Amino acid sequence: QKEVEQDPGPLSVPEGAIVSLNCTYSNSAFQYFMWYRQYSRKGPELLMYTYSSGNKEDGRFTAQVDKSSKYISLFIRDSQPSDSATYLCAMSLTGGGNKLTFGTGTQLKVEL
Amino acid sequence: ETGVTQTPRHLVMGMTNKKSLKCEQHLGHNAMYWYKQSAKKPLELMFVYNFKEQTENNSVPSRFSPECPNSSHLFLHLHTLQPEDSALYLCASSQEDRAGNTIYFGEGSWLTVV
Numbered sequence: 001q002k003e004v005e006q007d008p009g010p011l012s013v014p015e016g017a018i019v020s021l022n023c024t025y026s027n028s029a030f031q032y033f034m035w036y037r038q039y040s041r042k043g044p045e046l047l048m049y050t051y052s053s054g055n056k057e058d059g060r061f062t063a064q065v066d067k068s069s070k071y072i073s074l075f076i077r078d079s080q081p082s083d084s085a086t087y088l089c090a091m092s093l094t095g096g097g098n099k100l101t102f103g104t105g106t107q108l109k110v111e112l
Numbered sequence: 113e114t115g116v117t118q119t120p121r122h123l124v125m126g127m128t129n130k131k132s133l134k135c136e137q138h139l140g141h142n143a144m145y146w147y148k149q150s151a152k153k154p155l156e157l158m159f160v161y162n163f164k165e166q167t168e169n170n171s172v173p174s175r176f177s178p179e180c181p182n183s184s185h186l187f188l189h190l191h192t193l194q195p196e197d198s199a200l201y202l203c204a205s206s207q208e209d210r211a212g213n214t215i216y217f218g219e220g221s222w223l224t225v226v
Binding site: 004008032034036041042043044045046049088090092100101102103104105 | 152155219
C-alpha cells in the first residue's frame, strides 16, 4: 500500500464548477498537510498549509483534513481556466521540509 | 526574482557527458533539497543539506553528485547518466529551525538523456 494515495485524473470540469481533490494516507502520525499547485513545465508552488484536523480557507480554496479517516481534501469554488494544473498533496510528521511525503498529483482541467 | 532559482531550465545530454545543475535560494533558508519528478510518480527526495551538511542521501546512484558550497547554493553534478534519468529535477529550500515550516520549490530543470 502506498503511503499517500491520490487519483491522478485527469479531472475535467466546466468553468464555475466546484472542484474536490482528495488524498488518503496510511500513516496516522502525519500532522502537517499541504497542497501544492504545479503548472505545466513549472515547479510546484505552495497553495495551502494546514496543521492537524479541520478546515482552512483562502479565497476560493478550502483545505480540509479528517485525521480520523486519514483523508484530506482541497475544494476549489468557482473554478477558472487558470486553475488548470496538477495538484499535489503532501504531508509530514514534524512540519519541516525534510520528511515530506507526496502524492502522485491530480491533473485538473477547467474548460470554458 | 523568484525565491528559488534553477539553471539551466532545460538540458539535453549524452550518456557520456558531464554537466551540472545549479540552484540558488534567496529566502534566507538553512536547508536545501534535490527532488526528482518523473511522470506518474510521486516526487522522489534525492538529497538534503542542512546548514551545508548533507543529512540525507536516499540511495541515489553515484552518477548524481551533489555539492553545497554555502546555504544559498546547491549543485547537482551529473555524469554517465542513463536514459531513465530523464526527468524534472527540482531544487527546494526550507527553514528547518522553525516549527511548522514547509519547502519552497524552484521552477525545475528538465533533463533529457540521449
